[in-house]
Amino acid sequence: MLTHDRPAVVEVVAWAASNGDRSENADYQYSKRRLRQIDGRVRFLTKRIEAAEVVDPEAPRKWQRATRAFFGATVRYANAAGAKREVSIVGTDEVNLDRNHISWASPLGHALKGAAEGDEVVLHAPGGTETLTVLEVRYERISVEPFHIPPRSDISTGRQEDVKSR
Structure with missing residues (x-):
């Protein structure tokens, strides 16, 4: 650009x-x-x-921050039906739903914020409200896709050059 x-x-x-x-x-x-x-x-x-601030999820954490879900945490949880899922809480620029990387600003990220193992949290999502049980909170390296410049697309400059008439 x-x-x-x-x-x-x-x-x-x-x-x-x-x-x-x-x-x-x-x-x-x-x-x-x-x-x-x-x-x-x-x-x-x-x-x-x-x-931007680089956050190392593997860095030592103090007190309750080591056992509670915050930015950089990987959280395993279950819904009321017993279905289990694991997500990593990342920044808005690192979201990748195929890899279960959710934003800290998403409804699920907000629901999990500050939760510890055994806590029940309420997820207020556009599809409705759901109660989740936190099974595990851990901090480990989160593998994210390296940044790459997307393929360049030509911008339209507004010039009417080389327009073929019908």
Whole structure:
């Protein structure tokens, strides 16, 4: 985004601005809007990176924090029907339901927060309310997918180049 999309949009803005009246120049207006969107996303991501904190789930914990479910915990629980499930509580950017990684901000994450083995917690989910029994809380390494840049998709610059007529 920063190294490809933004320079391309800046180039279009400069080209469109050179075409004269900007008030009725769709290329210019669209490209300026797209540039604001890119800059807003860059600001948002920069703040997220600056605020990020690495949490080691295996680091020693004091007192009750070693036995209670908080960020970084892996929790095994059962529902009222006896079905057992295990989830790891991770950040919003690491959620992966295929690997049972849930967000600390999710309804289940909120329900499990602070719970210890043997506790009953109430899950308030969009599908209804359910009582869960915490079977185990442990802190261990949580395997997350390494970050990768998604395949680049070309942005539309608003130019009407190479448009074939019917």
